[in-house]
Amino acid sequence: MKKIDLRSDTVTLPSEEMLEAIRTAKLGDDVYKEDPTVNELQEKAAKKVGKEAALLVCSGTMGNICGVVSQTNRGDEIILEQTSHIFLHEVAASAVIGSLQARTVVGKNGYLITPEILQEAVRGKDVHYPISSLVAIENTHNMAGGIPWTVSETRQLISAARKHDLKVHIDGARIFNAAISLGVSAQELTKDADSVMFCLSKGLACPIGSIIAGSQEFIEEALRVRKMLGGGMRQAGIIAAPGLIALEKMIDRLAEDHKNAQRLKKGLEDIPGITTHDCYTNILFIDISGLGISGKEFKAALAKHNILVSSRWETTFRLVTHFGIEKEDIDFVIETIHNLPWVKRKN
Ligand SMILES: Cc1ncc(COP(=O)(O)O)c(C=O)c1O
Known part of the structure; x- marks a missing residue:
C-alpha cells in the first residue's frame, strides 16, 4: 500500500x-x-x-x-x-x-x-x-x-x-x-x-x-x-x-499541489465533527475536536491506512500536499476519513 x-x-x-x-x-x-x-x-x-x-x-x-x-x-x-x-x-x-x-x-x-x-x-x-x-x-x-x-x-x-x-x-x-x-x-x-x-x-x-x-x-x-x-x-x-x-x-507544478489541497478541503468540509480552515496554497489545517476523540486516536487510525498527518495542536492537524501526492491519493484520504468509525456514527 x-x-x-x-x-x-x-x-x-x-x-x-x-x-x-x-x-x-x-x-x-x-x-x-x-x-x-x-x-x-x-x-x-x-x-x-x-x-x-x-x-x-x-x-x-x-x-x-x-x-x-x-x-x-x-x-x-x-x-x-x-x-x-x-x-x-x-x-x-x-x-x-x-x-x-x-x-x-x-x-x-x-x-x-x-x-x-x-x-x-x-x-x-x-x-x-x-x-x-x-x-x-x-x-x-x-x-x-x-x-x-x-x-x-x-x-x-x-x-x-x-x-x-x-x-x-x-x-x-x-x-x-x-x-x-x-x-x-x-x-x-x-x-x-x-x-x-x-x-x-x-x-x-x-x-x-x-x-x-x-x-x-x-x-x-x-x-x-x-x-x-x-x-x-x-x-x-x-x-x-x-x-x-x-x-x-518544479515551480509551475505547485499549482497541482494547490488544487489537491482544495480537493482535500472540499472532500472533508461536509464531515460532521471536522472543521476545515481556509486553504490558500498547499497547506490545509483541519480541526477534529467535534469527533470526540483525541488527536492521537485520529492519527493512529489514519496510520493504519498508511496515511501520515501531523498535529499542530491537540486536535488540529496540518495536511500538506506536495510532489508525489496525486489526486487519487487525496481521494483515498477523503474516503478513509469518511469511513472512520467516529465519522460514520455522526453521519
Ligand atoms: C516558513 C519556514 N521557514 C523556514 C523553514 C526552515 O527550513 P529548513 O527545515 O530547511 O531549515 C521552514 C521549514 O519547514 C518553514 O516552514
Missing part, C-alpha cells in the same frame, strides 16, 4: 531527473567559488527573485540565520510575527548566533504585519532601548495555513519599514507557492526586500538546499555568516544540480 505522507512538503523525494543530474553534475570546490554548478544555480536563483546575487545554503534555517544576522548588530531588536518560523522553530538562532532580541507582534489574521502594527513595535530613540533594525515576514505564512502575503501587502510593509530605517528579510521558504497562488512572479513579491530566503527542498522536491539572495554586498556578508555556521561546502554541485531542475521544472 502506498504511503501517503501529508505531514509536510519537506518529505518530498527527488525526481529521477534530479538523481541523474546529481550523478553527472560538474563539480569544483565551492569555498574557492569554483563549483560551476553552484555558480550557475546562484546566478539563476538570484534572477528568479529579482536580486543581484544569491548563495546556496544547507537549509531554510541556515538561510534565515544568514539573512538576519548579516544585516544586524549584536544587541539589536528584530521584529517577528509571533507564529513565524524564525521565532518558533529556529532554536533561538538569532539570539544565540546574532545576539539579537526578538520583538514579537501579533499579525492581523495570524500573519500580516501591517504598517500600524510595525509602527507600534518599532523602538524610539531612548537610552534604555535596543535599536530596532530588521523586520522579517514569512511568505507563505506556514502557521496561518499557508497564506500568501500579496504584492500590495508586501509593498506597504516595506515602505513602512523604510520610514523606520529597518531592513526587511523575507522568509520565503514557500515563496513560489505564494507566487503561483497569487498569479504573480516571485520577483514581484521579493524585489523590494533586502534579503529573501527560499527553499529548494520542500515543494520544489530537492533533497537538500535553500537559497539566500540580496545585493552583492549583502551576499558577501552572508557568505561570512554561512562559513561561521559551518556551511561552507566543497563539491556542493551535487546539491545545486537538482536545484537547477527545481527552478526550471
Whole structure:
C-alpha cells in the first residue's frame, strides 16, 4: 500500500531527473567559488527573485540565520510575527548566533504585519532601548495555513519599514507557492526586500538546499555568516544540480499541489465533527475536536491506512500536499476519513 505522507512538503523525494543530474553534475570546490554548478544555480536563483546575487545554503534555517544576522548588530531588536518560523522553530538562532532580541507582534489574521502594527513595535530613540533594525515576514505564512502575503501587502510593509530605517528579510521558504497562488512572479513579491530566503527542498522536491539572495554586498556578508555556521561546502554541485531542475521544472507544478489541497478541503468540509480552515496554497489545517476523540486516536487510525498527518495542536492537524501526492491519493484520504468509525456514527 502506498504511503501517503501529508505531514509536510519537506518529505518530498527527488525526481529521477534530479538523481541523474546529481550523478553527472560538474563539480569544483565551492569555498574557492569554483563549483560551476553552484555558480550557475546562484546566478539563476538570484534572477528568479529579482536580486543581484544569491548563495546556496544547507537549509531554510541556515538561510534565515544568514539573512538576519548579516544585516544586524549584536544587541539589536528584530521584529517577528509571533507564529513565524524564525521565532518558533529556529532554536533561538538569532539570539544565540546574532545576539539579537526578538520583538514579537501579533499579525492581523495570524500573519500580516501591517504598517500600524510595525509602527507600534518599532523602538524610539531612548537610552534604555535596543535599536530596532530588521523586520522579517514569512511568505507563505506556514502557521496561518499557508497564506500568501500579496504584492500590495508586501509593498506597504516595506515602505513602512523604510520610514523606520529597518531592513526587511523575507522568509520565503514557500515563496513560489505564494507566487503561483497569487498569479504573480516571485520577483514581484521579493524585489523590494533586502534579503529573501527560499527553499529548494520542500515543494520544489530537492533533497537538500535553500537559497539566500540580496545585493552583492549583502551576499558577501552572508557568505561570512554561512562559513561561521559551518556551511561552507566543497563539491556542493551535487546539491545545486537538482536545484537547477527545481527552478526550471518544479515551480509551475505547485499549482497541482494547490488544487489537491482544495480537493482535500472540499472532500472533508461536509464531515460532521471536522472543521476545515481556509486553504490558500498547499497547506490545509483541519480541526477534529467535534469527533470526540483525541488527536492521537485520529492519527493512529489514519496510520493504519498508511496515511501520515501531523498535529499542530491537540486536535488540529496540518495536511500538506506536495510532489508525489496525486489526486487519487487525496481521494483515498477523503474516503478513509469518511469511513472512520467516529465519522460514520455522526453521519
Ligand atoms: C516558513 C519556514 N521557514 C523556514 C523553514 C526552515 O527550513 P529548513 O527545515 O530547511 O531549515 C521552514 C521549514 O519547514 C518553514 O516552514
